[in-house]
Amino acid sequence: MDYNNILFELKENIAYVTINRPKQLNALNKATIEELNHALTVVEDDPNAKVVILTGSGEKAFVAGADIKEFAEFSVEEGKLLSAEGHQKLFNLVENLSKPVIAAVNGFALGGGLELAMSAHIRIASEHAKLGLPEVSLGVIPGYGGTQRLTQLVGKGKAFEMITTAGMIGAEEAEKWGLVNNVVSAEELLATCEKMANKIMKNSPKAISSAIVAINAQYREGIDGFVTEITEFGKCFGTEDFKEGTTAFMEKRKPEFTGK
Ligand code: DAK
Numbered sequence: 185m186d187y188n189n190i191l192f193e194l195k196e197n198i199a200y201v202t203i204n205r206p207k208q209l210n211a212l213n214k215a216t217i218e219e220l221n222h223a224l225t226v227v228e229d230d231p232n233a234k235v236v237i238l239t240g241s242g243e244k245a246f247v248a249g250a251d252i253k254e255f256a257e258f259s260v261e262e263g264k265l266l267s268a269e270g271h272q273k274l275f276n277l278v279e280n281l282s283k284p285v286i287a288a289v290n291g292f293a294l295g296g297g298l299e300l301a302m303s304a305h306i307r308i309a310s311e312h313a314k315l316g317l318p319e320v321s322l323g324v325i326p327g328y329g330g331t332q333r334l335t336q337l338v339g340k341g342k343a344f345e346m347i348t349t350a351g352m353i354g355a356e357e358a359e360k361w362g363l364v365n366n367v368v369s370a371e372e373l374l375a376t377c378e379k380m381a382n383k384i385m386k387n388s389p390k391a392i393s394s395a396i397v398a399i400n401a402q403y404r405e406g407i408d409g410f411v412t413e414i415t416e417f418g419k420c421f422g423t424e425d426f427k428e429g430t431t432a433f434m435e436k437r438k439p440e441f442t443g444k
Pocket of ligand 1: 208209251252253265268296297317319322326
């Protein structure tokens with residue numbers, strides 16, 4: 185697939201996925217969602233891609249929301265259909281990817297943009313980032329999982345505040361709320377994400393993907409996360425990574441995981 189709205193690069197086992205519509209502050213239109221879906225599916229299937237860094241082009245925005253100009257004309261049915269499609273094609277895909285996704289929040293993360301960052305497993309923000317869910321100021325509610333994932337991350341009270349006021353918060357406050365893991369200067373943002381990615385990549389890809397499944401199970405309706413943890417834990421014993429990790433410990437050397 186040719187990408188016109190994103191940049192995609194695999195370098196030293198890190199997949200860099202960059203939303204590249206800086207003139208529109210990287211607003212998410214349908215074509216961008218399709219391209220992100222494609223790139224992330226490639227990442228999922230490529231054993232050389234071990235961690236994803238997801239960010240926006242330019243210095244101003246991560247993603248300033250869904251493309252308002254595109255969805256302004258939607259009917260009730262189109263809204264519902266596109267919401268369901270978007271969940272499945274992008275937001276759930278990111279959340280359930282078997283490789284950790286780090287969102288490098290390099291500026292405005294608004295509406296669908298914050299929803300995208302919240303689908304990622306880890307968020308690191310630059311000092312000037314601004315985060316918010318302004319949907320109710322446009323006459324809609326967050327439609328890409330924001331009401332659910334924000335509440336999971338920051339609790340009900342703060343979620344009500346952010347969604348009903350439609351206000352933005354700065355990076356420092358977002359860190360206090362638990363909405364982002366860490367805040368660094370704009371210059372340090374990518375290097376900080378890469379440092380974290382490299383730390384992650386020293387560990388077993390198999391165990392990491394099991395951990396993702398188990399952590400996400402906590403938030404799945406009708407699923408007992410503890411049961412999922414037991415299942416995933418058991419599965420680890422059948423992996424080459426487990427043999428390598430334990431053998432390396434006993435041989436007093438660093439493990440070399442194959443992800444098998
Ligand atoms: N969509 C389209 N264009 C956008 C945009 C957006 N979300 N955000 C910014 N832009 C465009 C601006 O229109 C402008 O384009 P030109 O006028 O130059 O052609 C350009 O980016 C630069 O923006 P500004 O000139 O406004 O820049 P400022 O520094 O003055 O302001 C800002 C930055 C981020 C405060 C401002 O751009 C802004 O308020 N942007 C909109 C933020 C926002 O409300 N985002 C949308 C939230 S609602 C759905 C599911 C989910 C959703 C929708 C549908 N379905 C499944 C159907 C989610 C909705 C949302 O995300």
